[in-house]
Structures are given as C-alpha cells and as structure tokens.
Amino acid sequence: MNVAQIATTRRTCKAFDPTRKIPGSVLDDLKTVLRFAPSSVNSQPWHFVIAGSDAGKEALAATLDGAFAYNAGKVRGASHVVVFCARTALDEAYLNSLLDQEEADGRFATPDARAGQSKSRSFYVGLHRDQLNDADAWADRQIYIALGNLMQAAAALGVDACPMEGIDVLKLDEALGLPQKGLRAVVMCALGYGSEQDFNARLPKSRLPADTVFSEI
Amino acid sequence: MNVAQIATTRRTCKAFDPTRKIPGSVLDDLKTVLRFAPSSVNSQPWHFVIAGSDAGKEALAATLDGAFAYNAGKVRGASHVVVFCARTALDEAYLNSLLDQEEADGRFATPDARAGQSKSRSFYVGLHRDQLNDADAWADRQIYIALGNLMQAAAALGVDACPMEGIDVLKLDEALGLPQKGLRAVVMCALGYGSEQDFNARLPKSRLPADTVFSEI
Numbered sequence: 001m002n003v004a005q006i007a008t009t010r011r012t013c014k015a016f017d018p019t020r021k022i023p024g025s026v027l028d029d030l031k032t033v034l035r036f037a038p039s040s041v042n043s044q045p046w047h048f049v050i051a052g053s054d055a056g057k058e059a060l061a062a063t064l065d066g067a068f069a070y071n072a073g074k075v076r077g078a079s080h081v082v083v084f085c086a087r088t089a090l091d092e093a094y095l096n097s098l099l100d101q102e103e104a105d106g107r108f109a110t111p112d113a114r115a116g117q118s119k120s121r122s123f124y125v126g127l128h129r130d131q132l133n134d135a136d137a138w139a140d141r142q143i144y145i146a147l148g149n150l151m152q153a154a155a156a157l158g159v160d161a162c163p164m165e166g167i168d169v170l171k172l173d174e175a176l177g178l179p180q181k182g183l184r185a186v187v188m189c190a191l192g193y194g195s196e197q198d199f200n201a202r203l204p205k206s207r208l209p210a211d212t213v214f215s216e217i
Numbered sequence: 218m219n220v221a222q223i224a225t226t227r228r229t230c231k232a233f234d235p236t237r238k239i240p241g242s243v244l245d246d247l248k249t250v251l252r253f254a255p256s257s258v259n260s261q262p263w264h265f266v267i268a269g270s271d272a273g274k275e276a277l278a279a280t281l282d283g284a285f286a287y288n289a290g291k292v293r294g295a296s297h298v299v300v301f302c303a304r305t306a307l308d309e310a311y312l313n314s315l316l317d318q319e320e321a322d323g324r325f326a327t328p329d330a331r332a333g334q335s336k337s338r339s340f341y342v343g344l345h346r347d348q349l350n351d352a353d354a355w356a357d358r359q360i361y362i363a364l365g366n367l368m369q370a371a372a373a374l375g376v377d378a379c380p381m382e383g384i385d386v387l388k389l390d391e392a393l394g395l396p397q398k399g400l401r402a403v404v405m406c407a408l409g410y411g412s413e414q415d416f417n418a419r420l421p422k423s424r425l426p427a428d429t430v431f432s433e434i
Contacts, residue, residue, distance in 0.1 A: 002373070002374075003370035003373045003374060004245070004249040004250060004370075007249055007254070008249060008253050010255075012255060028221070029219060029221035032224055032225060033220055033221060033369075034431075035424050035425075035427060035430055035431075036224035036227075036422065037224070038227070038368055040380075040382050042423065044424065044425055044430070047430055047431075047432065048430060048431050048432070049431075049432045049433075049434060050431060050432070050433050051434045052433060052434075055434070056434030098425070101423055101425055101426075102423040104423075105421050105423035106420070106421045106423075107420050107421060123284070124383075134354075137351075137357070140354070141357055141361040142361070144358040144359070144361035144365065145361050145362075145364055145365035145368070146365065147362060147365070148254065148255075148361065148362035148363065148364065148365025148369070149224070149365045149368075149369050151255055151362070152366050152369050152370070153220035153224070156219070156220045157220060163255065163257075165257050176434075203323070203324050204324060205322070206259065206319040206322035206323075206324050207252050207253055207318070208261055209318075210252060212264075213252055213261070213263065214248060214252075214264075214265050214267060215266045215267070216266075216267050216268075216273075217266060217268045217270060217272070217273030
C-alpha cells in the first residue's frame with residue numbers, strides 16, 4: 001500500500017485483542033520512527049515511556065478514571081502503550097547535549113557550523129520561552145509530529161493504534177515519577193491488534209470534503 | 218523502503234530546485250494524506266492553503282522578512298507550499314457539519330450512534346475551550362499530526378519537505394485573508410525536490426541515543 005492508501009484505510013482501534021503481541025522487529029521499527037521523528041531545530045523535546053509488561057500497562061490504566069475510565073480497557077488490552085512525555089525545560093545543559101550529539105554524529109564540518117546551529121536553536125528556544133511564552137505548547141506540538149508519525153508507521157506495519165488524549169496527565173506524572181526526571185506527560189498511544197469487539201474497524205472513515213479543507217493559490 | 222528506513226534517511230530540505238515540480242498524482246496522494254490525517258474526536262480543526270503558482274508562492278514569500286527572511290528562498294524554490302491553518306472556532310454549526318458528514322459517510326447505524334459521537338466530541342471541545350482554556354493549542358496539536366504525516370508521506374514518495382515554524386503568522390493571516398474565513402495560520406511546509414545547494418542532503422542525521430529517549434516499563 002502506498003501512503004494514500006494507508007491514510008484512507010487506517011482505523012483508530014477501539015478494542016485490542018490482549019492475546020496478540022507486537023513482534024520485536026516491528027516494535028524496533030516503531031521505536032526508530034519515534035526516535036527519528038523530526039522536530040523544530042532538532043530540539044527533540046521528548047521522552048517516550050513504553051509500557052509492554054502487564055504491570056506497566058496496569059500502572060497506566062490505574063490513572064484512568066472518571067471521564068477517562070473508558071480508555072483503561074484499551075491500555076490493558078494493547079500490546080504496548082506509549083506515553084509521550086515532554087521535557088519540562090530546554091536548558092543550556094540540554095541544548096549543549098544536542099550540539100554534542102550532532103557533533104558526534106558528524107553534522108559539523110567546521111566550528112562555524114556548530115556555532116551557527118547553536119545560534120539558530122537558541123533563537124527559537126528563546127523566542128518561545130521569552131517572547132511567545134509558549135515553550136510548553138511548542139514542545140507539545142513537536143510531540144504531536146512524533147505521534148502522527150507513529151500512527152502512520154503503525155498502519156504501514158499492520159499494527160493498530162489508538163491515540164488517547166482522554167488521559168489524566170497529572171496522575172500519569174505522579175504514577176511514572178515524571179517531574180523528578182524533568183518530564184511531564186502529554187498524550188498516550190496504545191498499539192496492538194484489534195479484537196472482534198473493535199466496532200470501529202468495520203465502520204467507514206469520514207472526512208470533510210476536499211473543497212472544504214483545501215484552497216489553492 | 219519500510220517506515221524505519223524512511224525515518225532514518227529522510228532529510229529536511231534546505232534548498233529546492235525551482236525547475237522541478239511535483240507530479241499531479243503525487244500531489245494528490247499528499248493531499249489525501251493531509252485530508253485523512255487523524256485528529257482528536259475527528260475534529261479536523263484545519264484548512265490547508267496550497268501554493269503551487271508563482272504568484273501564490275510569492276504572496277507567502279513576501280510575508281517572510283526580518284528574522285524569518287532566510288525562509289523566503291525555500292518558499293520561492295519549492296514546487297508547492299502548504300500553509301497549515303487552524304479553524305478559529307469549533308462552534309455548533311461546525312460540529313453539526315462534522316456529524317452530518319459522518320452520517321453521510323455511513324458511520325451511524327442508529328440515531329444513538331450519532332448522539333454518542335456528538336456527546337463525546339462536545340465533551341472534548343468543551344473541556345479544551347472552557348476548562349483547560351487551550352482550544353487554540355489543542356487545534357495546533359492536531360495540525361502537527363497532519364504535519365508529521367505529510368513529512369513522512371513526502372519522504373515515502375521521494376518528495377523533499379521543509380517544515381517551517383520561522384514564519385510570521387499574523388502577516389500570513391493578513392496576506393491570505395484568513396481571519397475573514399475563520400482561520401489562522403499555524404505552520405508551513407514547503408515541498409519539492411532538493412537542489413545541488415541543499416547542504417543538509419549530504420549531512421548525516423543526528424538523534425539522541427535510544428537510552429535517552431526511551432524508558433520501558
């Protein structure tokens with residue numbers, strides 16, 4: 001299938017078959033997609049907690065109650081659940097670690113190249129932190145690029161995905177000890193294989209028509 | 218190439234060959250990917266302005282000056298440039314149009330199914346508008362799912378992409394008359410084919426190591 005066919009046939013999974021697990025090589029590919037997702041100025045302002053054990057998934061499911069209780073079953077039935085976390089601060093030490101990694105990976109032919117990258121990234125980090133005052137929202141947006149890539153990649157690999165915004169991020173922060181690690185929970189995505197109870201697998205997709213969502217100039 | 222290979226070989230394009238245009242069938246696939254991108258509660262809070270004409274690209278390039286002037290050349294050199302716009306309000310009329318579309322597309326076997334979808338979507342729209350006070354940021358995040366999907370799809374189709382946050386959204390709003398259409402500019406992505414001057418095509422990718430970005434539970 002090409003990317004357009006994947007886009008039109010993919011379904012958000014509403015009920016997983018708990019007996020089916022994602023093979024290791026497929027999981028490795030999905031992790032590669034996450035790690036290599038693009039982000040503004042290569043800021044990579046993320047961390048991914050992947051729950052593959054029953055205890056790990058139970059810890060996540062236990063945070064889902066009240067209005068979000070309906071998502072707990074998806075977490076328990078999935079093969080793996082990814083908690084997308086944001087770094088709470090892109091401080092100097094972190095920005096230097098990015099530069100060091102880029103240098104180690106061979107992106108800087110000259111000292112000027114490193115200085116240029118440092119200046120450019122610091123400009124955008126400062127813009128969001130000090131002028132637009134949306135540093136957290138900026139990080140969140142990058143994380144949604146990774147979420148989009150993961151969903152699309154899962155579909156290409158025959159893995160069903162269920163993105164979940166219906167989560168309690170503060171309870172997740174506490175359950176996973178995220179603040180102590182300089183992280184905060186943003187969004188979650190369950191991965192696995194749909195069960196017979198997945199009503200959404202049998203429903204057609206629906207989208208607004210092309211003339212509503214596109215303008216050409 | 219599978220999705221992991223696409224993820225590791227994709228490069229953000231820094232300079233386009235202005236003589237090369239995206240074939241119509243490929244552009245159609247990219248538009249399908251955009252239109253079918255997933256969004257929270259199928260809210261589709263977006264609109265995509267696609268500049269394929271010289272005049273259209275020039276109108277976008279003219280909004281880029283000051284700190285963002287360095288992006289104007291990418292806009293002029295690209296085959297097509299997508300301006301990702303958010304709907305400024307998800308009001309009752311819009312939410313009803315989503316329900317009508319879903320009904321027309323065959324997603325509701327019973328009136329209860331329509332009522333359930335309406336209730337679920339209204340809950341999340343209200344949550345972000347009235348409780349979390351992040352309706353705009355919520356829409357932005359959905360748009361970044363579409364951006365992530367577009368970049369990944371472009372790479373799969375051999376099209377080079379340059380996502381651009383270095384834009385002046387207010388100038389874009391004005392240039393495109395977006396507020397009058399209930400829209401606002403969020404982010405931009407140029408698409409086409411890299412030129413010989415695209416230094417980034419020859420540089421290795423760099424990402425933080427797996428043990429930094431993943432935790433397993």
